[in-house]
Amino acid sequence: MIHESQTESSKEVHGSKPFSKLTSIEIPDLPGLIFLLCGIITILIIVFLIGFIFYTAFPTFQSQGLYSIFGTNWDYTQHQYGMLVFICGTIALTVVTIAIACPLSILTAIFLAEYSPPRLTKVMRPMIELLVGIPSVVYGIFGLFVLGNMFKYNINPGISSVLGFIPIFRNLQPSTGEGLLLASIVLSIMILPTITSLSVEAINSVPREYKEASISLGATKWETIKKAIMPVASSGILTAVVLGVMRAMGETMAVVMLFGGQMHIPGSLFDTGYAMTSKILNDIGYWVAVPEGRSALFAIAAVLIVFEVITVAAARAIGGRKKWS
Amino acid sequence: MYSKKLVVVLLTIAIIGVCALVLGCTSSSPSPTATTTATTPTSTPVQTTASITIGGSTTVQPLSTILVDAYMKNNSGVKITVTGGGSGAGETGVGSGTLDIGSASEIVPASVMTQYPNIITYTIGGSGVCVIVGTSVQVPANGFSIKDLAASYVTGQPVANLSSAGVKDIYTRADNPSGTADAMGSYLFTSANKSWIYANATNNLKTAQGNDGMVAAIQSDPNGLAFVDFGFTQNANGIQIPAVQDLNGTVYTVNAANIKGALKDFFAKQTSSTHYPIKLVRPLNYLTNGQPSPAVLAYINYANSSSAEFAYQQCGYFSMSDINNA
Numbered sequence: 001m002i003h004e005s006q007t008e009s010s011k012e013v014h015g016s017k018p019f020s021k022l023t024s025i026e027i028p029d030l031p032g033l034i035f036l037l038c039g040i041i042t043i044l045i046i047v048f049l050i051g052f053i054f055y056t057a058f059p060t061f062q063s064q065g066l067y068s069i070f071g072t073n074w075d076y077t078q079h080q081y082g083m084l085v086f087i088c089g090t091i092a093l094t095v096v097t098i099a100i101a102c103p104l105s106i107l108t109a110i111f112l113a114e115y116s117p118p119r120l121t122k123v124m125r126p127m128i129e130l131l132v133g134i135p136s137v138v139y140g141i142f143g144l145f146v147l148g149n150m151f152k153y154n155i156n157p158g159i160s161s162v163l164g165f166i167p168i169f170r171n172l173q174p175s176t177g178e179g180l181l182l183a184s185i186v187l188s189i190m191i192l193p194t195i196t197s198l199s200v201e202a203i204n205s206v207p208r209e210y211k212e213a214s215i216s217l218g219a220t221k222w223e224t225i226k227k228a229i230m231p232v233a234s235s236g237i238l239t240a241v242v243l244g245v246m247r248a249m250g251e252t253m254a255v256v257m258l259f260g261g262q263m264h265i266p267g268s269l270f271d272t273g274y275a276m277t278s279k280i281l282n283d284i285g286y287w288v289a290v291p292e293g294r295s296a297l298f299a300i301a302a303v304l305i306v307f308e309v310i311t312v313a314a315a316r317a318i319g320g321r322k323k324w325s
Numbered sequence: 326m327y328s329k330k331l332v333v334v335l336l337t338i339a340i341i342g343v344c345a346l347v348l349g350c351t352s353s354s355p356s357p358t359a360t361t362t363a364t365t366p367t368s369t370p371v372q373t374t375a376s377i378t379i380g381g382s383t384t385v386q387p388l389s390t391i392l393v394d395a396y397m398k399n400n401s402g403v404k405i406t407v408t409g410g411g412s413g414a415g416e417t418g419v420g421s422g423t424l425d426i427g428s429a430s431e432i433v434p435a436s437v438m439t440q441y442p443n444i445i446t447y448t449i450g451g452s453g454v455c456v457i458v459g460t461s462v463q464v465p466a467n468g469f470s471i472k473d474l475a476a477s478y479v480t481g482q483p484v485a486n487l488s489s490a491g492v493k494d495i496y497t498r499a500d501n502p503s504g505t506a507d508a509m510g511s512y513l514f515t516s517a518n519k520s521w522i523y524a525n526a527t528n529n530l531k532t533a534q535g536n537d538g539m540v541a542a543i544q545s546d547p548n549g550l551a552f553v554d555f556g557f558t559q560n561a562n563g564i565q566i567p568a569v570q571d572l573n574g575t576v577y578t579v580n581a582a583n584i585k586g587a588l589k590d591f592f593a594k595q596t597s598s599t600h601y602p603i604k605l606v607r608p609l610n611y612l613t614n615g616q617p618s619p620a621v622l623a624y625i626n627y628a629n630s631s632s633a634e635f636a637y638q639q640c641g642y643f644s645m646s647d648i649n650n651a
Contacts, residue, residue, distance in 0.1 A: 072526035073525060073526055073527070074525060074526070075520060075525060076501075076520070077520045082526075085526050148545075149545075152545075175493060175494050175546045175548060175549065176494075176531075176545070176546060256499075256534075260531065260532075261499045261524070261531070261532035261533075261534075262524065262529060262530070262531050262532060263524045263525055263526050263528075263529065263530075263532075264526065264529050272531070282499045282500055282501065282534075283500075283501050285410035285411055285413065285414030285417075285418075285500065286410075286411060286413025286414045286416070286417050286501070286502055287413075288417065289417030289418075289420060289421050289440070290417070290440070
C-alpha cells in the first residue's frame, strides 16, 4: 500500500516519492529503486571483500596473537608471522610521502584556484591530472632507472654530507639509491594530482561572498586566503589528503621496486625498508595455495585495512575540531 | 565548451583504441638467434589450436620464452604465454589449475606433492647455481669458502674474509620460495635449514627479484655478493664469478663443463660430484597436473627434442642430451 507523506513534501521532486519515516513505508519510483540497488550492491561488495579478508586472516591472528602485530620474525618454516617490520615500513613511507606531497599539492592548488590566470589553469590542470593515468609500474621504472642513480651518486651523499649529523639524514645505504626518500618522492608524484585536484575543487567551492567580504574589510589577498577561504575549504582539503594517504599506503608496484626490500625498519631517509604491500606481492605467488601462508599474507592485508580505517576516522575527528589559525 | 571538450576526449580515446587495435593485430616476435653449432629450430607442426600458460621459475622463464617463440612459429594455432613468479608459484599454480605448465628449477618438494599428488614432472634439462660478485671485489684465487658464505648470509654482514676482499652487501632473493635460493640454501645450510637463505629481520639481507634482478643488483653494486643461475652470467657485464671452496677444502671452478659433469652425477643419483657441488646443480622441470593435453604434451616433447638444443645454448643451460653426452 502506498502512502504519501506530507512532512517530506519539501524534499519531493516532481514525479518522485521520497522514503519516509518508519511509521509509513513508501515505495520509491523506478530511478529510486535503481539507485537503491546500486547502493546495496556496493555495500555488499565491500562487506564481502572485507569479510573474506578477515575470515582468511583469522587463523593467523588466532595462532599468533599480538605477535602478529609486534613480532619481527616472519618465517614460514618456523610458523612465525610477525609483521612489525612491514608495518613500520609502510608507516614511514606514508609519513614521508605525505610530508612531501601535502605542501606541494596544497600550495599548487592555492595557486591554481586563486593566483593562476584562467588560461594557465586550463593548461596546468589537465597536465597535473595526466599523472593519474600513468601506471604505477611506469613510476617504478622511472624511479629505478632515472632517479635511482641520481639518488645514489648525488642526492643521498650530498644531503648526508651536509646534514648527516642528524640521524634521519645519515646515508645508511651508500651502495644504492633505493630507499625511503626515493620511494616517497615517487609516491608523492603519484598522489599529487589527487590531492591537488580535490583541493582546487574545495577552494573553488568556497562562496564568493566570503572572499569579497574579506577584501572589502581591507584584508590582503594572502590574508583572505589564509583566514577566510582556507578554513572553509579545510574539510575538503583534508578529504583530499586522506585519499592521498590511503593511496600511498596501498601502493604496491612502485614501492616494491624502489623501497629496497630489506627486512628492517628504516633508520634514516636514505635507508631501505619493506612495506606491507611488497611482502604480499613477493610471497603470494606460492603461498596463496598453502593455507597457513595464505592466511598470514591475508593478515597483512587485514592490518592494512584497519590502518586505513583508523586514518579515515582520525582525519574525520581532526577535521571536525579543526580551526584554521 | 563542454561539448567541445567531450569531443576532444572521445577523439583521443578513439585514436588510442585504434592504435591499440592495429598494434595488437600485428605480430612481431623476435626470431631466436641460433649459434653456429646449433641446428635451425624446427618442430613438427601440431594441427591443433590451443592456448597454453606456462609460469613459475625465473630460471626456466628465459628458456621457455625462446622455446615458445620458436614453437609458435611452426604451430600457428597454438598460443603460449610465459610468466615468472618463482618455482614455488609454478608448483602451486599448476597444482591449483591456474597454469597449464608449471616450471620449476628444483625437484618438487614433498609438501607440494602431498598437496597436489597428481603433479607429473617432465625434466627438460639442468643448470647450476653460482655466486657472483661486483667488479670492485678482489676475488681470491680459491674463491670463497662455504663456511664464510654461510656465516655472511646468516648475519647479512660479510665476514672478515669477504669484507677484506671488498664485499660490503649481501643479496638474496625477494621471491620466496625460489628454486635458485633453495639450492643455495641447501648447499650453505643443509636442506632442513635452507630457509635461512631468505631475508628476515635478523639477517638484514638485501633482496632482489628473480635471477635477472640479482644480476642487475650486482651490476649496480660493485661491492655486492649474490647468487644466480649460471645461465644468467653468460652475457652479463660487470660481474665476477668466484670459485667456491667446500668444507673439505675442494675448490670448484665455475664453468659449463664442471656444471654439466655435476649434472650428470646428479641425474645418476650420486650424492656427490668431483666436478661441482652437487647441491648447487638442479633439474629444469616442466610440471603438469595429471596427464597433459595433446597440445601441452606436444610442446613439452618439443622442449626435449634436438630441435630445441639452440635454446639451451642461448640461455647457458644444458639439455638432457647435452648432459648425457658429458
